[in-house]
Amino acid sequence: MVITRSGLVLGATAVTLTTIAVTSLGIHSQGQALFKESPKELVDEVWQIIQRQYVDGTFNQVDWQAVRKKYLNKSYGNKQEAYKSIREMLKLLDDPYTRFMDPEEFKNMQVDTSGELTGIGIQIGLDEKTKKLTVISPIEDTPAAKAGVLAKDIITKINGKSTEGMDTNQAVSLIRGEAGTKVKLTVLRGKEQKEFVIARAKIEIHPVKFSQQKTPVGNVGYIRLNQFSANAGKEMQNAIKDLEKKQVAGYILDLRGNPGGLLFSSVEIARMWMNKGTIVSTKDRKGEPEREVASGKALTDKPLVVLVDKGSASASEILSGAFQDNKRAIIVGSQTFGKGLVQSVRPLDDGSGMAVTIAKYFTPNGRDINKHGIDPDVKAELTDKQRQELWLRGRDTLGTMKDIQFVKAVEVLGKQIAATGTTRAEK
Structure with missing residues (x-):
């Protein structure tokens, strides 16, 4: 998951399903000149960032001071040698999400989420x-x-x-x-x-697709969210407002296969559905929590079911966890991916960059979902063959009565509608 307006890496580029905070995107010419004279400066810059920010104060039981001494005692003939040492140094932390990016890799990390991307998807x-x-x-x-x-x-x-x-x-x-x-x-x-x-x-990439679906329980608003990009919140707002005008009886929010995205986008979207309650909290190495809460400006209070699967990760898990703990929605599907780490992505003085794990996030009830994920309230599992058939048919089947998990979501939503007495519009 990414906290940056410069975006989430998509297409053929990689995303590690953690929260990424870009703290600065400026490249300092003075630092650049210094690096040309001494690649060792870059090695020390990376060491200092880990020293100040890494989520585990024991550095995963690594003597970080000894690491600094070892790598600053080395001689570096060029920046490639420095890059190699930096990667070796970070590998000692045994954290695949704390990593170094050379200038080209760092540029890829900053691909705009709303743009057209080249890759395989x-x-x-x-x-x-x-x-x-x-x-x-x-x-x-x-x-x-x-x-x-x-x-x-x-x-x-x-x-x-x-x-x-x-x-x-x-x-x-x-x-x-x-x-x-x-x-x-x-x-x-x-x-x-x-x-x-x-x-x-x-x-x-179009983050939001929505439609009104006629179902056995009445007209249902179906919203599919593919990723939490910078414009996902605005598109979600438009979808809810449009479906409210159609007087749908309830909603199914489909987060299946949604790998995450921007943290501020997940919080923004949660506030459209929740009038009160905590959305997510994070804790850094000092254990100091920060919370995001609802703002009392929900766009609808109608019954809501959320569809998830093992491809739902990071921001999808934040949103699902917020709804589940606040009893705002019933979660249907299979166990989610399980990624609850927060990263900060930092530019370095030569145009390269690094990502460092700085915190963990927790659901409102304090659940740490890292490596486990969100357990659905109602299980609706698919075999690999069923999943492949579903995704290959894609737009023709998802969110229809030919979609097994959607059918289960409709069944669950129908019980909610009956319990709340929500009007079933038949337009």
């Missing part, structure tokens, strides 16, 4: 338990989704090259490329190995 990260390169989610209606790539697929090879020991930045450089060119992904799904040859394309 997957979001990837390192699984924190296995350290395997894992598909967080294929983005709807993209080459990867149409090819049949699924959330939780483990990428074992890219164009025949093993991903063992590969970080997300290295994977990105192999996956991305010009529109029209192809990339071959070898993935492990359970015990089955699959190969996908996927043509890269320009991808335009």
Whole structure:
């Protein structure tokens, strides 16, 4: 998840499903000149950032002072040698989400979420338990989704090259490329190995799609949120207002396959549905909590069901957790991805950058969902085959009575509507 108006990395570039705060985007010419004279300055800059901000004050049981001494005692002939040492230094923390980005990688990190992107349409990260390169989610209606790539697929090879020991930045450089060119992904799904040859394309992301659906329980507002981008809040607001005019009886908010995005977007959207209560809290290394709360300006109080699956991560889990703990919605589907770490992304003086884990986020009731995720109130599991068929048919099936999980959501929503006596509009 990303806290930055410069956006979430999409398409062929990687997202680690953590909250990212860009604290500054300026490049300082004085620092740049200093770096040219001494690559050691950059090594020390990275060490200092970890020293001040890293979420674990023990640095995952690493003697961080000794690390500084070791790497500052080395001689560096050029910046590439410094980059290598920085990566070695950060690897000691055993945290795949605290990482270094060279200038090109850092530029990719700042891709605008609202723009047109070139890639295959997957979001990837390192699984924190296995350290395997894992598909967080294929983005709807993209080459990867149409090819049949699924959330939780483990990428074992890219164009025949093993991903063992590969970080997300290295994977990105192999996956991305010009529109029209192809990339071959070898993935492990359970015990089955699959190969996908996927043509890269320009991808335009529309965060919100909505419709009025006639169902056995009345007219229902169906809103599908693909990602928490900078303009997702405005599009969500428009969707709710439009559906309210149609006097829908209740809502189904679909977060399946939504890998996250901007924290401020998830908070903004939560406030459209919640009149009161805590939305999310974060705790840094000192254990000091910060809270985001509802503002009393909800756009509707009608019954709400939220659909989630194992591709729902980060900001999706914040929103689902807020609704669940505040009893604002019933969560239907399968267990979510489980990413509850907050990162700060910092520019460095030579145009490179780094991401450092600075905090954890918690649901309103204080649940730490990292590595576990959100458990749905009502389970509606799909087999891999059912999931693949659902996502391949995509726009024609999602949010219709041909969608098994949607059908379950309608059933659950019907009980809520009956309990509240909400009017069933039949327009």
